[in-house]
Amino acid sequence: MQIRDLPFSDPGMPDARSGPHFLRWLGRNQLDGQLKSLAWGLLHFGSIAVLPYLVGFSVQAVIDRSGERLAVAGAVMALCGIAIALGDTMLHRTAVTNWITAAARVQQLLARRTAQLGSALTRRVAAGEVVAVSTGDVEKIGWFVEAISRFTAAALTVVLVCVGLVVYEPALGVVVAVGVPVLALAVLPLLPRATRRADHQREKAGRATELASDTVAGLRVLRGIGGEELFLDRYRSASQEVRTAAVRSARMWAAISAVQVLMPGLLLIVVVWHGVNLAREGRITIGELVTVYSAVTMLTYPLRHFEEIAMAYSFSRPSAKRAARVLSLQRTTHAGDEQTAGSEHARDGAETPTGDLYDPATGLLAPSGRLTAVVCGDPDEAGRLAERLGGHAAFDDAEELPSVLLGGVPLDEVPLATARTAVLVQDKDPVLLSGTLRALLDVPASGAVSADDALQAAQCADVLDALAQASVDEAPLDAHVTERGRSLSGGQRQRLALARSLITDPEILVLDEPTSAVDSHTEARVAEGIKGLRKGRTTVVLTSSPLLLDRAERVVFLHGGEVAAVGEHRELVRSEPRYRAVVTRETDEEQAPVALDDIKIGIDIEETA
Incomplete structure (x- = not known):
């Protein structure tokens, strides 16, 4: 795999059981690149390892006044220099390739999982953590994956040098062979503490990143309540905690580096002292002493990779753990891989299911071709229901929930793309991407609903006027929408997102509180627009607004997670006290008989517009 071949056509199915399992899976999937890096690493380190023998051979040739042997040593040294340069260049090239491709694979896996889970992802993992995993963590994971091959090459070189010294000069070689493992293992007692500090x-x-993300997202609200300084102090405090933790971690890694310098120095002193005594006794030659001395000096270079692999693993382990946690989240708890579900419909993948939408968990039935309003006393329950109606079961929950049925077909067993074609869910906080309004509304659609019709139904005339004023020389559809639509009010963003959903014209449209930020008069017109534009199509609106409920063909009241009443809005207001309490915001003390004229004030408010 080369960098120019990115992105992967298929990044694979990761082993997300744990961080170490995920790292091993990445390593196996880059075996070809790892072997290339290992081969070039062996050439590079091996050529360096030969130099001490050549130096000792050259010194002895000078002592023996042998010009021929000196010339041979010089020629071999020149070849080693070329091999070192070639090996270093190609090792760096393959290592960087392994790093980038591993990071790219993780990013693709995260992007695919995020697209599969949609807004349900942030209910299980904080948005700041997802950002941290997809940015900084992927680099650390890639670092460890590419460092494995370089460490392996360095370790093999160290073993070969030790064996060669024992064969070349046993008296000194044994000292080196015993001392080198001590050098490699000397930092192990420090690693647990260094790992804890790194974690x-x-x-x-991660906490600072989440705080910064939340602060930026809520900046307009903070300015409205004068809370900028409060959150600035919080972020400043969090930033200082990060700095303090980083300094403490750096001190430990500095101590490990110091040990990596000190221990080889002590070994070198022992070798020189013992070697000089052997040379005085005539048991070894000066050339052999120089060879062993040079070999020990050279070993400090590959031994540095022992420290690097320990540091890379320490930094990548928590990163891999976070990535595995995100990648382990599934669309469902019981349907398995959404692309290989076991039903005939999933295997066929030929047609999009149609018919009534039914949720066995709550007993909710949304008849085909009708506008159904759902009232939940708990907004969180409404959000979970909306996700479930879109084919996203409550994954990773202790209790498994049965799949929603569309025309009798379990949505969990339908390929994700097919499920999303059949059912479109707009949550209560839809995101507007930056770009032109035309690009924002350019979404996959049936073509039956034009942009003008959708904007009109969503009552976006004032939004177009605001965008036209901001871009005088451009048509409204070519006007620029800022990131997340922050230049627009909450109600304008909500209506613009609603227009985008209406354009798609899905078979089933699920709207979660689509008018919560809209004033009453505009809300009444939006309700009429939805009802008119979606006539003959299945629409489910989760809301407690009397204006929307009064226009629904069927109202379902959920209490305690189950259907408690079904009927029309005005009928339920009269007959169901619990429903009336949710819709009219009554307290327990206020749940006395309510005059119908008072209720109709909320229902018919648009008539006074």
């Missing part, structure tokens, strides 16, 4: 730093950094 603490990651935790603090």
Whole structure:
């Protein structure tokens, strides 16, 4: 795999059981690149390892006044220099390729999982953590994956040098062979503490990232209530905690680096002292002493990769754990892979299911071709229901919920693309991407609903006027919408998102509180627009607004997670006290008989517009 071949046509199905399992899976999927990096690493380190023998051979040739042997040593050294340069260049090239491709694979996996889960992802994982995983964590994971091959090459070189010294000069070689494992293992007692400090730093950094993300997202609200300084102080405090944790972590890694410098120095002193004594006794030659000395000096280079692999694993382990946590989230708890579900419909994938929408968990039935309003006393329950109606069961929950049925077909067993074609869910906080209004409304659609019709039904005339004023020389559809629509009011963003959903003209449209930020007069017109534009199509609106409920053909009241009453809005207001309490915002003390004229004030408010 080369960088120019990115992105992957298929990044694969990751082993997300744990962080180490995920790292091993990444390594196996880049075996070809790892072997290339290992081969070039062996050439590079092996060529360096030969130099001490050539130096000792050259010194002895000078002592023996042998010009021929000196010339041979010089020629071999020149070849080694070329091999070192070639190996270093190609090792760096393959290592960087492994790093980038591993990071790209993780990013693709995260993007695919995010697209599959949609807004349900942030109910299980904080948005700031998802950002941290898809940015900083992927680099650390890629670092460890590419460092494996370089560490393996360095370790094999160290073993070969030790074996070669034992064969070349046993008296000194045994000292080196015993001392090198001590050097490699000397930092192990420090690693647990260094790992804990690194994990603490990651935790603090993740919290700071989440705080910054939340602050930016709510900046307009903070300015409205004068809370900028409060959140600035909070972020400043979080930033200082990150700095303190990073300094403590750096101190530990500095201590590990110091040990990596000190221990080889001590070994070198021992080798020189023992070698000089052997040379005085005539048991070894000066050339052999120089060879062993040079070999020990050279070993400090590959031994540095032992420290690097320990550091890379320490930093990548929590990153891989977070990535595995996100990647382990599934669309359902019981349907398996959404692309290979076991039903005949999933295997066929030929047609989009149609018919009534039924949720066995609550008993909710949305008849085909009708506008059904659903009233839930708990907004969180309404959000979970909306996701479930879109084919996203309550994954990772302790209790498994049965799949929603569309025309008798379980949505969990339908391929994700087919389920999303059949059912479109607009949550209560839809996101507007930056760009032109035309690009924002350019979404996959049936073509039966034009942009003008959708904008009119969603009552977006004032939105177009605001965008036209901001872009005098451009048509409204070519006007620029800022990131997340922050230049627009909450109601304008909500109506613009509603227009985008209406354009798609799905078989089933699920709207979760589509008018919660809209004033009453505009809400009445939006309700009429939805009803008129979606005539003959299945629409489910989760709301407690009397204006929307009064225009629904069927109202379903959920209490305690189950259907408690079904009927028309005015009928339920009269007959169901619990429904009336939710719709009219009554307290327990106020649940006395209510005059119908008072209720009709909320129902017929549009008539006074």
